Amino acid sequence: MGTLSVENMLFTSLAIILLWYFHYHWKRRHLYRHASKIPGIKGYPVVGNLFDFTGDANDLAFKFVTFLQTPFLSLAILLLWYLHYHWKRRHLYRHASKIPGIKGYPVVGNLFDFTGDANEIFDSVSKHFDRCTYIVKAWIGPILVCGITKPEYLEKVLTSPNTNSRVYLLRRVARDFLGNGLFTAPRPVWKRHRKMINPILNRKFLDRFVEVFGTRAVILGERLEEYVGRRNVDLLQIVSRCTLDIAFETTIGVQVNAQDGESEVVEWTDKILETMLHRLYNFWYHHDFIYKRTRLHKETQVLLTKCNQFVAEAIKNKEKSDKSEFPVLLDYLLDLSSSGTEITTDEIVDEIKTFVAAAFDTTAVVTCFVITTLALHPDIQDQVYEEVLRVLGSEKIPDFQDLPSLKYTELVIKETMRLFPPNIFMARDVQEDLPLDGEDITLPKGSIVMLGVLHLHRSTEYWPDPLKFDPDRFSPERSTNRHPFTYIPFSAGPMNCIGQKYAMMSVKTIVATLIRKFKFRTEYKTVDEVKLRTKVVLRPRDGFKTYFEIRKNQ
Numbered sequence: 317m318g319t320l321s322v323e324n325m326l327f328t329s330l331a332i333i334l335l336w337y338f339h340y341h342w343k344r345r346h347l348y349r350h351a352s353k354i355p356g357i358k359g360y361p362v363v364g365n366l367f368d369f370t371g372d373a374n375d376l377a378f379k380f381v382t383f384l385q386t387p388f389l390s391l392a393i394l395l396l397w398y399l400h401y402h403w404k405r406r407h408l409y410r411h412a413s414k415i416p417g418i419k420g421y422p423v424v425g426n427l428f429d430f431t432g433d434a435n436e437i438f439d440s441v442s443k444h445f446d447r448c449t450y451i452v453k454a455w456i457g458p459i460l461v462c463g464i465t466k467p468e469y470l471e472k473v474l475t476s477p478n479t480n481s482r483v484y485l486l487r488r489v490a491r492d493f494l495g496n497g498l499f500t501a502p503r504p505v506w507k508r509h510r511k512m513i514n515p516i517l518n519r520k521f522l523d524r525f526v527e528v529f530g531t532r533a534v535i536l537g538e539r540l541e542e543y544v545g546r547r548n549v550d551l552l553q554i555v556s557r558c559t560l561d562i563a564f565e566t567t568i569g570v571q572v573n574a575q576d577g578e579s580e581v582v583e584w585t586d587k588i589l590e591t592m593l594h595r596l597y598n599f600w601y602h603h604d605f606i607y608k609r610t611r612l613h614k615e616t617q618v619l620l621t622k623c624n625q626f627v628a629e630a631i632k633n634k635e636k637s638d639k640s641e642f643p644v645l646l647d648y649l650l651d652l653s654s655s656g657t658e659i660t661t662d663e664i665v666d667e668i669k670t671f672v673a674a675a676f677d678t679t680a681v682v683t684c685f686v687i688t689t690l691a692l693h694p695d696i697q698d699q700v701y702e703e704v705l706r707v708l709g710s711e712k713i714p715d716f717q718d719l720p721s722l723k724y725t726e727l728v729i730k731e732t733m734r735l736f737p738p739n740i741f742m743a744r745d746v747q748e749d750l751p752l753d754g755e756d757i758t759l760p761k762g763s764i765v766m767l768g769v770l771h772l773h774r775s776t777e778y779w780p781d782p783l784k785f786d787p788d789r790f791s792p793e794r795s796t797n798r799h800p801f802t803y804i805p806f807s808a809g810p811m812n813c814i815g816q817k818y819a820m821m822s823v824k825t826i827v828a829t830l831i832r833k834f835k836f837r838t839e840y841k842t843v844d845e846v847k848l849r850t851k852v853v854l855r856p857r858d859g860f861k862t863y864f865e866i867r868k869n870q
């Protein structure tokens with residue numbers, strides 16, 4: 317955690333009060349707009365014309381009112397407001413009092429325990445979850461945030477209609493780019509879209525993509541050859557160019573050739589992520605009123621326009637051309653639209669952006685973690701290599717029929733996502749009270765619940781020797797007695813990851829392609845040494861520190 321000076325605390329408290337003040341008046345702008353057209357006498361700040369309507373019914377009352385006209389009245393009004401505010405929140409306080417947590421300060425609560433740069437915030441949140449047996453609370457200013465790590469609690473949260481909305485702040489920040497896509501859409505739009513898209517992503521549709529995964533993975537192998545023997549390889553940057561190519565080709569059918577360094581798309585996607593994070597980590601950008609007047613917003617709009625035009629161009633080309641022999645997500649969405657299903661062109665653009673954003677970074681990160689964990693465990697790497705040789709031989713690019721036979725590779729990917737789940741903290745708004753443990757523990761309406769996926773996945777309570785990389789944990793025999801919400805890299809419940817089969821198939825194809833060409837090596841010695849941070853999606857703090865050797869038989 318960053319060291320906090322008194323000035324820092326004062327500045328933040330002042331900024332919070334100022335923000336509240338702007339927000340209060342912004343919410344009342346409708347009232348002010350109409351009032352400005354009605355003639356009247358000028359009043360004072362806060363009390364308005366109150367003092368014009370007090371006076372001398374008799375001398376004593378006059379004196380009393382004169383006394384009130386002093387700062388005492390303002391103070392009394394503030395006190396009344398303060399009492400009323402807390403009275404209205406008594407329900408929240410009652411439930412919060414039963415949840416364990418660390419002591420905070422008045423007004424700011426535990427806010428200063430969660431400040432600093434992205435790494436410091438990550439560390440403080442992790443430390444907070446370490447204190448969590450099953451549930452732990454923190455007050456971020458006036459907001460109650462409860463972290464949970466018990467599978468039974470996670471099940472309740474992920475399946476209840478009381479918590480079926482991603483946390484408002486994240487949706488607001490991401491909505492700038494993703495509009496009404498599945499990740500950010502309001503509930504009724506989400507419901508309509510999810511119902512439409514669920515059947516599209518079926519096995520038959522996905523099987524055709526394995527060819528794209530394979531050809532792009534072969535190019536990735538060629539790119540990685542340039543790095544053989546070199547230690548400082550920015551693995552994620554190289555792999556994410558491959559997954560970006562795959563994401564665009566399978567969603568809109570356009571080859572952006574990010575791996576050939578030809579595409580400006582690479583630049584946008586990097587910048588979009590940066591600007592989103594910048595807004596998320598700097599609280600003064602959170603409120604639209606301020607944010608929309610900043611340069612960050614203007615820059616965001618420029619990127620967004622380019623991005624939207626790119627997808628809109630792909631839609632125009634699709635509409636002009638004959639039916640595709642190799643239909644991608646966009647073809648299906650356009651078919652739905654032309655057959656009268658309720659989805660607008662803007663919504664299609666939003667879904668395409670959502671799918672590309674959700675697909676490319678996550679699958680790249682998982683691929684890099686799989687390579688790194690295999691590098692850390694040469695014996696397991698040998699077993700995967702042998703399985704791939706047995707199923708595919710030394711040359712064949714995998715097709716969809718091969719993938720189910722790569723059973724051990726699948727266990728390795730699953731175990732990697734246990735130790736390094738890309739989405740380590742998910743958060744939901746609590747829209748109605750949600751009892752978690754009978755009458756004892758209830759998530760109160762108005763709070764935020766954070767799901768500690770990393771802590772759950774590394775908990776000694778559910779995973780013996782949790783830092784041991786042991787793919788056989790996911791063998792059918794050892795999985796049967798496990799609560800299904802003990803392992804949730806793709807989340808679970810109705811808002812789970814719609815692309816999980818796609819993700820598993822693409823990571824498997826890439827790993828199977830690369831492992832026949834390279835031996836993976838790493839400078840890390842243990843899983844525990846890989847310190848983490850998050851950039852929306854999980855990353856190793858000091859990079860993957862992984863390098864490559866060409867296999868002797870190549």
Ligand code: HEM
Pocket residue numbers: 482498499510670671674675676678679682737738739742743804805806807810811812813814815816818819820
């Ligand atoms: C290994 C790779 C992936 C992981 C670990 C992953 C994980 C997740 C998680 C945890 C969520 C829920 C987030 C939350 O509720 O806050 C999610 C949602 C989502 N994912 Fe993935 N994902 C991956 C790959 C993909 C791919 C390849 C696609 C698209 C083809 C995709 C599309 C989506 C979409 C659209 C949502 C929002 C679903 C909804 O709200 O209905 N994901 N993903």
